[in-house]
Amino acid sequence: MSTSDSARSRQETTLEGTLFVVAAPSGAGKSTLVNALLEREPAISLSISHTTRPPRPGEQYGRHYYFVERAEFEREIADGIFLEHAEVHGNLYGTSRTTVSGLLCQGRDVLLEIDWQGARQIRRSKPDCVSVFILPPSRVELERRLRGRASDSAEVIERRLHNSREEIAHAHEFDYIIVNDSFDEALGDLQSIVHAVRQRSQLQWRRHETLIAELLA
Ligand SMILES: Nc1nc2c(ncn2[C@@H]2O[C@H](COP(=O)(O)OP(=O)(O)O)[C@@H](O)[C@H]2O)c(=O)[nH]1
Numbered sequence: 618m619s620t621s622d623s624a625r626s627r628q629e630t631t632l633e634g635t636l637f638v639v640a641a642p643s644g645a646g647k648s649t650l651v652n653a654l655l656e657r658e659p660a661i662s663l664s665i666s667h668t669t670r671p672p673r674p675g676e677q678y679g680r681h682y683y684f685v686e687r688a689e690f691e692r693e694i695a696d697g698i699f700l701e702h703a704e705v706h707g708n709l710y711g712t713s714r715t716t717v718s719g720l721l722c723q724g725r726d727v728l729l730e731i732d733w734q735g736a737r738q739i740r741r742s743k744p745d746c747v748s749v750f751i752l753p754p755s756r757v758e759l760e761r762r763l764r765g766r767a768s769d770s771a772e773v774i775e776r777r778l779h780n781s782r783e784e785i786a787h788a789h790e791f792d793y794i795i796v797n798d799s800f801d802e803a804l805g806d807l808q809s810i811v812h813a814v815r816q817r818s819q820l821q822w823r824r825h826e827t828l829i830a831e832l833l834a
């Protein structure tokens with residue numbers, strides 16, 4: 618086999634990973650659910666976003682976000698480093714194009730925790746992505762969770778509560794909607810979606826090519 622043949626055959630046999638997109642109004646429990654999912658599904662890589670939001674107590678650079686100044690973020694937009702980016706609650710957030718593409722090409726599944734504006738951009742550039750929207754069980758509970766988290770000032774909480782309506786108004790654009798009332802049930806629902814996606818025939822057909830050839834012989 619020539620070098621180009623072997624490169625082509627490698628390319629043909631390496632399955633690209635699945636891109637999962639998870640969105641929710643602030644305080645619905647998205648990060649808590651995603652972190653629990655990643656513990657159960659270590660084959661999924663979480664994309665760490667860039668943001669101009671200041672770190673909350675306990676948040677670490679490179680673990681929770683890449684915290685950058687607005688001028689640097691704007692330079693990065695101009696350099697085209699983002700697969701998607703958006704202004705959310707007065708701060709800029711963005712997903713690195715090379716990190717996500719690199720992981721997907723290696724066959725890793727990648728999860729983006731982003732807002733509805735980012736999800737829209739991703740759907741345009743990666744139509745095969747699988748998107749999930751997390752709803753809180755009520756407005757009262759959303760407010761209770763936001764205040765109970767004790768990570769933001771009263772003003773920041775008010776802004777997030779106010780913006781939650783706009784976020785929720787876009788839930789119908791997503792492939793799946795989960796209500797995060799009982800945490801364990803919501804986590805089970807999220808994991809079921811991941812499992813169902815992995816069983817899709819276009820993935821399984823290629824993964825089991827040899828078996829299918831034998832069965833058809
Ligand atoms: N478009 C976009 N949104 C993001 C990104 N990273 C985070 N977000 C969204 O920005 C919003 C605020 O996130 P964050 O400041 O961590 O606050 P939290 O949602 O209250 O924990 C949430 O809706 C996130 O999903 C990103 O890379 N791109």
Ligand SMILES: Nc1ncnc2c1ncn2[C@@H]1O[C@H](COP(=O)(O)OP(=O)(O)O)[C@@H](O)[C@H]1O
Binds near residue numbers: 800
């Ligand atoms: N099902 C649930 N029931 C009660 N509290 C929850 C549930 N899910 C998450 N929480 C709590 O709600 C708060 C907000 O969750 P978080 O994951 O930070 O939200 P988001 O990432 O959507 O902004 C946290 O204190 C978290 O522990």
